[in-house]
Amino acid sequence: MEKDEALTAPRQPAWNTEVLNCATEKVGNHFRNPNWDNSMDQSDPFESALSSMVSSPAASNVPVSGENVIMRELIGKLGNICNSGDASCYTTPLNSPPSFDFSMVNLLNRSTLTPFSADPGFAERAARFSCFGSGGNSGGFNDPLMDSFNLSGNQSINVNGSQSNKNSGSDKKNSGVLRSSSPENAESGVSKEESSVSQQIQSQNDSGTRKRKSTPRGKAKEIPSPAAVDAKVASENDESNSKRSRRDGAPAGNGNAKASNDGNEKQSKENSKPPKDYIHVRARRGQATDSHSLAERVRREKISERMKFLQDLVPGCNKVTGKAVMLDEIINYVQSLQSQVEFLSMKLATVNPRMDVNMEALLSKEMFESRGPLPHGVYSIDSSPAFPYGYQPQQGLPPLNNGIPNTTETPFSMKTQGFQLPSIDRFTDAHPQVGSMWEDDLQSIVQMGFAQNQPQSYQGSIPTGQVKMEL
Amino acid sequence: MNNPHHMNPRSLKSRFTTRFLRALTKIRAQKPISSSSPTEIFRRYRKIKVAADKSMAYSVRSRKTWSRAMLWKLRSRSHRRRPVKTKFRQSVMKNTKTTTTTGEDGVGFGVEASELRELVPGGEAMDLCNLLDETAHYIKCLTTQVQVMKKIADFYSL
Numbered sequence: 216m217e218k219d220e221a222l223t224a225p226r227q228p229a230w231n232t233e234v235l236n237c238a239t240e241k242v243g244n245h246f247r248n249p250n251w252d253n254s255m256d257q258s259d260p261f262e263s264a265l266s267s268m269v270s271s272p273a274a275s276n277v278p279v280s281g282e283n284v285i286m287r288e289l290i291g292k293l294g295n296i297c298n299s300g301d302a303s304c305y306t307t308p309l310n311s312p313p314s315f316d317f318s319m320v321n322l323l324n325r326s327t328l329t330p331f332s333a334d335p336g337f338a339e340r341a342a343r344f345s346c347f348g349s350g351g352n353s354g355g356f357n358d359p360l361m362d363s364f365n366l367s368g369n370q371s372i373n374v375n376g377s378q379s380n381k382n383s384g385s386d387k388k389n390s391g392v393l394r395s396s397s398p399e400n401a402e403s404g405v406s407k408e409e410s411s412v413s414q415q416i417q418s419q420n421d422s423g424t425r426k427r428k429s430t431p432r433g434k435a436k437e438i439p440s441p442a443a444v445d446a447k448v449a450s451e452n453d454e455s456n457s458k459r460s461r462r463d464g465a466p467a468g469n470g471n472a473k474a475s476n477d478g479n480e481k482q483s484k485e486n487s488k489p490p491k492d493y494i495h496v497r498a499r500r501g502q503a504t505d506s507h508s509l510a511e512r513v514r515r516e517k518i519s520e521r522m523k524f525l526q527d528l529v530p531g532c533n534k535v536t537g538k539a540v541m542l543d544e545i546i547n548y549v550q551s552l553q554s555q556v557e558f559l560s561m562k563l564a565t566v567n568p569r570m571d572v573n574m575e576a577l578l579s580k581e582m583f584e585s586r587g588p589l590p591h592g593v594y595s596i597d598s599s600p601a602f603p604y605g606y607q608p609q610q611g612l613p614p615l616n617n618g619i620p621n622t623t624e625t626p627f628s629m630k631t632q633g634f635q636l637p638s639i640d641r642f643t644d645a646h647p648q649v650g651s652m653w654e655d656d657l658q659s660i661v662q663m664g665f666a667q668n669q670p671q672s673y674q675g676s677i678p679t680g681q682v683k684m685e686l
Numbered sequence: 687m688n689n690p691h692h693m694n695p696r697s698l699k700s701r702f703t704t705r706f707l708r709a710l711t712k713i714r715a716q717k718p719i720s721s722s723s724p725t726e727i728f729r730r731y732r733k734i735k736v737a738a739d740k741s742m743a744y745s746v747r748s749r750k751t752w753s754r755a756m757l758w759k760l761r762s763r764s765h766r767r768r769p770v771k772t773k774f775r776q777s778v779m780k781n782t783k784t785t786t787t788t789g790e791d792g793v794g795f796g797v798e799a800s801e802l803r804e805l806v807p808g809g810e811a812m813d814l815c816n817l818l819d820e821t822a823h824y825i826k827c828l829t830t831q832v833q834v835m836k837k838i839a840d841f842y843s844l
Binding site (some may be wrong): 221258344514522524525528529539542543544545546549550552553555556557558560562563564565566629 | 710727728730731732733735738739798799801802805806813814817819820821822824825826829831832835836838839841842
């Protein structure tokens with residue numbers, strides 16, 4: 216890669232000249248009529264179109280200072296096109312043609328940059344040009360140079376508005392491979408190394424077309440707009456690359472990082488990004504890349520992630536390895552929990568507690584259990600059993616109301632202010648009548664505490680408290 | 687008098703505790719324990735178990751599939767008022783089996799996954815990924831339930 220990059224720099228002039236020569240030759244010779252549907256005829260209209268197309272993106276970017284400068288930009292942009300696996304492979308037709316045209320224009324030494332005419336027609340022309348370029352590649356192009364160029368381009372910053380440049384560069388690079396009439400093929404092939412370009416192009420094009428809609432959408436827009444600038448292109452390309460990696464689910468993040476790190480070489484491996492997926496996964500090196508296996512991999516990663524989480528939940532599963540064993544452990548644990556619940560409910564059915572005391576105590580106990588045994592004691596039974604329960608609410612209400620908004624415990628704490636129940640032993644002192652009243656009061660207190668009921672409801676429960684609740 | 691260590695009133699545990707205690711008192715109010723025969727005890731046990739499940743499901747509401755399935759089961763059971771559990775379950779399973787993704791992603795979970803589906807309410811209609819999610823939440827709720835009930839039982843037996 217570095218070698219390629221080094222090659223590109225010194226080679227630029229040679230490349231430029233070569234491209235120029237080839238371009239001029241190709242224009243006349245390899246120009247394909249079917250692709251060239253425009254009214255433009257061959258060289259002159261082509262040149263004019265090229266110039267117009269070239270000028271539009273270039274206008275915003277760089278003043279036409281010199282051919283070399285433009286060529287360098289082209290090269291960089293071309294590299295960018297090929298660069299990001301996704302971006303370059305799946306550049307829309309709009310992208311490819313403009314780049315091609317751009318380069319052609321430069322080759323033709325056009326310094327005048329006219330604003331871009333946008334687009335669909337331009338794209339068509341560019342596409343044709345790209346085919347043209349691919350056909351011409353086998354001609355006088357320096358293939359090794361182009362390869363190196365391609366590689367270097369791949370690693371260079373991505374192109375943005377210079378989609379056109381990209382396309383042209385990619386086209387040229389797809390020596391022979393991009394014979395397919397579709398410019399997309401040429402584009403996608405660019406990113407690939409030459410040997411694998413053809414196959415990949417074909418396969419990628421199919422998927423690339425799909426992807427093009429999703430990913431290079433932004434880029435496609437860029438092309439028509441003259442605002443496409445090199446810097447922007449680079450940033451966009453980077454963004455698109457990172458976007459793709461970020462879009463992936465967490466499990467696929469590694470794959471993405473790897474893929475992006477590996478660079479263009481892996482582009483060939485990554486054939487498909489399911490366009491319909493919400494999560495975009497990048498295939499890792501050496502892994503199957505059809506959409507089915509990608510989706511499967513995502514699923515598997517999700518499942519393993521959840522299995523790890525379950526491992527933390529189920530005690531004693533840290534040493535267990537393997538999904539089947541893990542699942543067995545989980546099943547056993549769930550079964551044991553369910554049987555525990557059954558056993559406890561049976562126990563609760565048989566136990567004969569003193570409901571009067573227990574309910575409130577239980578509730579407060581539950582509330583305070585985080586702090587261990589009730590430090591405040593159970594508020595259930597009043598230290599002064601003789602104290603009519605009915606009074607409690609009245610006394611406890613104001614503090615209760617204050618306490619209600621705070622927490623669930625405050626109602627109880629407020630309630631017991633007047634009672635000082637230090638310990639749970641007080642329960643035994645409860646009088647049955649008080650106990651029954653406690654029962655209802657507890658219920659109402661609970662309702663008050665949690666629902667912030669009005670005192671009336673609390674009071675209302677007092678009369679009904681007379682009903683003793685047997686345990 | 688405010689407690690410095692307030693338990694979150696909206697936590698799962700507190701919600702479940704409130705509901706369950708309420709239901710428990712209701713059950714206990716229905717008949718005195720002292721006069722229970724084994725059948726009575728059994729019936730009460732069933733009621734308490736149902737109350738526990740119901741309280742837990744209501745605490746979770748519809749946020750989870752398993753709670754929805756459990757609530758639906760409880761409601762349909764109370765509506766029908768007849769022992770259609772087996773038939774109901776069969777029909778439910780028949781309907782839901784078709785929706786279950788039979789194609790596992792090659793991890794080979796088949797046997798255990800089906801067992802897990804039977805354990806977790808509403809698990810028949812979930813794919814493995816969601817099933818594991820639901821299982822995790824279900825385990826968390828079950829542990830809460832067990833903790834609370836244990837505390838209550840201990841308290842009562844004091």
